[in-house]
Each structure stands twice: as C-alpha cells, then as structure tokens.
Amino acid sequence: MRSVRIILPLILLLLLAFPWACAQDAPPRLEVLAEGGGSFLNSGTGLVPLMCVQVCTPSGCTPCPPGTATSSFSKTVRIVAGARYRFTRHDAIEASYSYSPNHLSLQLGTESLGSAYSHVDLISFNYVRYLSVRSRVQPFATAGVGMNRFSGPSNASAVLYGYVNADNGWQFAWNYGAGADLVLQRQLALRLELRDYVTGQPSFITGSSHNVVPSVGIVFRFK
DSSP, X not given: OHHHHHHHHHHHHHXXXXXXXXXTSOOOSEEEEEEEEEEEEOOEEEEEEOOOOOOEETTEEOOOOEEEEEEXXXXXXXXXXXXXXXXXXXXXXXXXXXXXXXXXXXXXXXXXXXXXXXXXXXXXEEEEEESOOSSSEXXXXXXXXXXXXXXXXXXXXXXXXXXXXXXEEEEEEEEXXXXXXXXXXXXXXXXXXXXXXXXXXXXXXXXXXXXXXXXXXXXXXXX
C-alpha cells in the first residue's frame, strides 16, 4: 500500500511535468473512428384501430373506436463507424453511420399487440467544435443532421396484425452531444461521447423519439 501511494503521485507528476509533444503540434486532419455503447430509446403512445362488433343500420355502420397503444423499445448496444476532418485546430466536420438492434413492442392496456422493428439505422453529418487542443484531454461539443430508419422482419407479429409496416422508411433526424478525446499517441486517441439522436416516433406513435447513446471508442488519426 505504501508503494502504491508513492508511485501514483509520481505518475501524476510525470504527466504534468512532461506533457506530450503531440498535444502542442497541430492535430492530424483526418480521423477514422469506431465506437460502441448503449442505445436507450424513449417510449410513446398513439391511437390504433381496434377489432369490434360493428353495429350497422340502413344509414351505415358505426366504425370501431380507436384505442391508445403504448410503444417500448428494448435497451441494447449501438455501434458507430465514421470519419472526422479537421479544417482548423478547433473545428471539424464528421460523417458517421450507426446501428442498434432495438426491438419495438406494442401494448394496449394489459394486452400485447405484438412486436415489430428489430434494428435502427442512422446516418449523420455533424459539425464538431473542440474546446481545447493543447492538452491530452480534448473536450468537444457537436450537433448535426441526418436520416433515421426503423426496420425489421416482415413476419413480425405486429406487422402481420397490420399495426405497423416492416420498414418505417427514412426520416429526418438530428443530434447533439459532447465528448472528449484522450490522446494516447499522435495517431491514436480514446474517445468518450454522449449524444441524443432525435427523430419522429415510428408508425402511428406520436411525438419525438430520443435515442440517448453513451459510447466509447478508438480514433485513428492521419495527417
């Protein structure tokens, strides 16, 4: 224990006394990233047509009243791949693709309406602003736009019942977040991020879909 108490302060002293030269040079312009993390989607509600015994008269039939269904997504992992280009020390643009195997379930009160989508695809284009580039830890903020798609198998129960389609199609999406790069070497960094991807809820569910994604990954930096 005594040796640990001595070694840890020495390591911290060395890091402070001998900052890495790469932190003082202009950072590499091109980066390729690979990240993994969690995918947490919020639930929503919407009106869905119900099966009922219709009452018909000579003037017509009374339509079945709709019911309020609740959606929920499974919590799962998300993988991200992309590239970032710095056009100044502090400013960059980024293009990325991400995938998460979130499953959608629909509920009407205590009755299950089945399950649908099995994954979410997302393409994003972001502006990135680095707050500091003179140390090993380089924090940044980011925001951008893109396209989101919920899709799954055509034989999913909620699809067979007619509540949703197998593919919700591409929707406009936007995202914002923050993170930090820990520079390990000039050509290598560790990235930690937290982003919120926002789009419309799928199918008849109303409101906004928020996909909160904490992630960590490796960044390969090129000149």
